[in-house]
Amino acid sequence: MRRTQVAIVGAGPSGLLLSQLLALSGVESIVLERSTREHVAGRIRAGVLEPGTVELLEEAGVGERMRRERLVHRGFRLAFDGGIVRVDLARHTGSTVSVYGQTEITRDLIETRAAAGADVRFEAEDVSIQDLGGAPRVRFRRQGRVEEIACDFIAGCDGYHGVCRRSVPSGTLRTFERAHPFAWLGVLADVPPAADELIYASHERGFALCSMRSESRSRYYLQCGSTERAEQWTDERFWDELRLRLPPEVARNLSVGPSLEKSVVPLRSFVAEPMRVGRLFLVGDAAHVVPPAGAKGLNLAAADVRVLYRALAEYYRTGRTELIEGYSERCLARVWKAVRFSWWFTAATHVLEDDDFNRRMQLAELRYLTGSAAALSSLAENYVGLPFAAA
Numbered sequence: 001m002r003r004t005q006v007a008i009v010g011a012g013p014s015g016l017l018l019s020q021l022l023a024l025s026g027v028e029s030i031v032l033e034r035s036t037r038e039h040v041a042g043r044i045r046a047g048v049l050e051p052g053t054v055e056l057l058e059e060a061g062v063g064e065r066m067r068r069e070r071l072v073h074r075g076f077r078l079a080f081d082g083g084i085v086r087v088d089l090a091r092h093t094g095s096t097v098s099v100y101g102q103t104e105i106t107r108d109l110i111e112t113r114a115a116a117g118a119d120v121r122f123e124a125e126d127v128s129i130q131d132l133g134g135a136p137r138v139r140f141r142r143q144g145r146v147e148e149i150a151c152d153f154i155a156g157c158d159g160y161h162g163v164c165r166r167s168v169p170s171g172t173l174r175t176f177e178r179a180h181p182f183a184w185l186g187v188l189a190d191v192p193p194a195a196d197e198l199i200y201a202s203h204e205r206g207f208a209l210c211s212m213r214s215e216s217r218s219r220y221y222l223q224c225g226s227t228e229r230a231e232q233w234t235d236e237r238f239w240d241e242l243r244l245r246l247p248p249e250v251a252r253n254l255s256v257g258p259s260l261e262k263s264v265v266p267l268r269s270f271v272a273e274p275m276r277v278g279r280l281f282l283v284g285d286a287a288h289v290v291p292p293a294g295a296k297g298l299n300l301a302a303a304d305v306r307v308l309y310r311a312l313a314e315y316y317r318t319g320r321t322e323l324i325e326g327y328s329e330r331c332l333a334r335v336w337k338a339v340r341f342s343w344w345f346t347a348a349t350h351v352l353e354d355d356d357f358n359r360r361m362q363l364a365e366l367r368y369l370t371g372s373a374a375a376l377s378s379l380a381e382n383y384v385g386l387p388f389a390a391a
Helices: 013-024 038-043 052-058 064-069 089-094 103-115 236-244 246-251 297-319 327-349 356-371 373-386
Strands: 006-009 029-032 071-073 075-080 081-090 098-099 120-121 126-128 138-142 145-150 153-156 175-191 199-200 208-212 216-227 259-273 280-282
Touching: 006 013, 013 029, 013 052, 013 103, 013 297, 013 356, 029 280, 038 103, 052 064, 052 098, 052 297, 064 103, 075 089, 075 356, 081 373, 089 373, 103 120, 126 153, 126 259, 175 236, 236 246, 259 327, 327 356, 327 373, 356 373
Parallel strands: 006 029, 006 153, 029 120, 075 199, 153 280
Antiparallel strands: 071 098, 075 081, 126 138, 138 145, 175 216, 175 259, 199 208, 208 216
């Protein structure tokens, strides 16, 4: 049996980032991941980073390429009622956001941990959690052999469908969930972005988002039915529908091309409380999921990592447990504010029902929002990420 201080289940960005930060703090960890390294490195996910996430990546020593290749956005645009209004983030908050794909973050983290000789075990199957209340262990099967790791703590960074949350004894967690009756159809294409900043478009046919990963690679989304499949949408149908939902001046200049990836993402809000059970910590999507409007998922996971690594570093440095005991409460204070913002932003921009009253209410909300300096400041403050001291 191998022993380590922290066993981390999941080698996505949160698990790898936690491992990297712990290593810099002198804390040992082993990372387990059920997928292959190639699959993890190739997953297409979010790409808008809050300033706090950027700072944490730099603190972890994986920010050099990000600083060089990221796109810095001082604002974004809201399109509705046939027009466009710019939300000036820098003016209202003094901050900006960065566009740098999660795929690139994962690549940077994998390469950094590999160069350091970190123990990251891909293709670890049938993971199970043992004895959470006492001396925790993680059992798994890899390359045909059953292995076990003894540890002081377990970090569950294995996502919404992972084993860690499901291993918590029944009745321990309280969960809160709302599923939206629609989804996002996403397309990645090697075409120049429709604009130099993100465009969130609220249209009577449904929501649309124009995003990007670089100056030559674009990411677009359309609101679609929750039961629709990506195979039902040809590239031609997608581009035609996107044009219909965008303001005319944007639609005319839209560059189109073959899709590199196409997928349907269901929209839900989910929170599990508490985020610590005994010596198990739930991190990121294992504990909370938000609708992607507003780009809070990856940033919330990074915020969890920020709290957890400092708590564990403090424990191993001094033996003090106050930060460990306060992990759940501190994280959830930020989580619920992000859930509120993502829920509100989704409701303000998506077609919720085929109902003229609801549509008129949405337009009134957007007109008020874009006509009020106070409302725009609130939107901008939440979009760039609330200060940690206020969370």
